Amino acid sequence: MQKVETIDIRLSKRTSFREAVGIELTATSRAEAGVSLLRSGRGIDISSSGLGLETDFRPEKGTLLKLHVPLSGSDVRLPVLAQVQWVVAAGVMYRAGLQFLA
Numbered sequence: 001m002q003k004v005e006t007i008d009i010r011l012s013k014r015t016s017f018r019e020a021v022g023i024e025l026t027a028t029s030r031a032e033a034g035v036s037l038l039r040s041g042r043g044i045d046i047s048s049s050g051l052g053l054e055t056d057f058r059p060e061k062g063t064l065l066k067l068h069v070p071l072s073g074s075d076v077r078l079p080v081l082a083q084v085q086w087v088v089a090a091g092v093m094y095r096a097g098l099q100f101l102a
Contacts, residue, residue, distance in 0.1 A: 012047035019043045021053065022068030022077060043069075050099045051082060058094045059084045065098065 025037040041055030051067070059065065063084045068077040082098035 012049045014045040014047045017043035017046035019070050024066035053096045053098055054093050056093055058087055059096050061087060
């Protein structure tokens with residue numbers, strides 16, 4: 001099998017971020033309007049523009065998520081909106097690339 005070389009085109013430097021992250025999904029169908037589902041995941045890395053996430057459910061590309069990101073050295077969790085840019089299976093888990101929204 002031939003190894004494929006990839007080029008990292010990220011504009012922001014990523015740093016390791018192995019922290020539990022709360023994930024709030026808001027249902028978009030008319031039948032479930034206004035219903036929020038709470039899930040959790042674990043950060044992989046973080047930058048000023050996004051977050052790498054590992055979770056046990058598959059978020060769909062393009063989905064908007066409300067994250068609850070822990071602030072270092074405190075019990076505070078910062079609410080942040082992010083959009084799923086890509087998702088790949090990683091064994092029984094999924095890895096996703098999220099872009100922070102301003």
